[in-house]
Amino acid sequence: MNSENYYPFSYLPLPYDVAALEPHISRYTVYFHHDKHYKNYLDKLNEILANHPLMQNVPLEVLTKMGDEDLQKNAGGTYNHELYFNSLTPDYKEPSENMRNLILRSFGSEKEFYDEIADLGTNHNGSGWLWIVFGPQKNLEVMITPNQETIDLDKYNPLLLIDLWEHAYYLDRQNERREYLRTVMKLLDWEKAESRLGGAE
Numbered sequence: 001m002n003s004e005n006y007y008p009f010s011y012l013p014l015p016y017d018v019a020a021l022e023p024h025i026s027r028y029t030v031y032f033h034h035d036k037h038y039k040n041y042l043d044k045l046n047e048i049l050a051n052h053p054l055m056q057n058v059p060l061e062v063l064t065k066m067g068d069e070d071l072q073k074n075a076g077g078t079y080n081h082e083l084y085f086n087s088l089t090p091d092y093k094e095p096s097e098n099m100r101n102l103i104l105r106s107f108g109s110e111k112e113f114y115d116e117i118a119d120l121g122t123n124h125n126g127s128g129w130l131w132i133v134f135g136p137q138k139n140l141e142v143m144i145t146p147n148q149e150t151i152d153l154d155k156y157n158p159l160l161l162i163d164l165w166e167h168a169y170y171l172d173r174q175n176e177r178r179e180y181l182r183t184v185m186k187l188l189d190w191e192k193a194e195s196r197l198g199g200a201e
């Protein structure tokens with residue numbers, strides 16, 4: 001994630017090689033997604049803030065909630081993509097015992113958890129994001145936000161984030177969002193999720 005967290009925001013490199021997610025997500029999808037889509041949001045965010053000195057010390061999380069539509073869209077697009085690329089790994093490992101227990105406590109079974117992700121993500125109409133969060137009930141929850149909106153980051157701790165925009169999968173799977181979601185489940189970085197949780201469970 002953006003370590004300095006203030007303007008000017010840095011263009012973060014992929015945490016793995018552009019081809020590392022193959023055969024699940026192609027290098028073409030990852031390249032256009034990271035080097036074009038994500039960078040475009042980041043560049044526009046920095047452009048907007050260059051003309052608004054009073055907002056240059058506002059952290060990225062707060063900028064995602066600012067009222068101005070253009071600012072929200074580009075701050076959200078930056079925050080969400082940085083978390084997305086850092087939610088995936090080419091070296092998939094099953095959730096630890098700790099995380100598995102949290103999944104079972106929250107959803108009853110791993111199958112119900114993954115079905116919830118597939119169903120909610122597939123049924124969401126239009127662009128958006130699917131969040132796997134740790135909520136105030138001390139449980140995992142799966143939530144959706146439209147467009148480039150973020151969840152309530154004061155209330156929920158985002159552990160993993162999945163991009164539902166067509167640009168995340170269209171080159172590889174055309175309109176098959178459910179297939180993409182099933183694929184992404186094999187790439188989720190549960191070690192990073194657990195470190196974001198920070199022992200709060």
Ligand SMILES: [Fe+2]
Nearest residue numbers: 037163165168
């Ligand atoms: Fe995206």
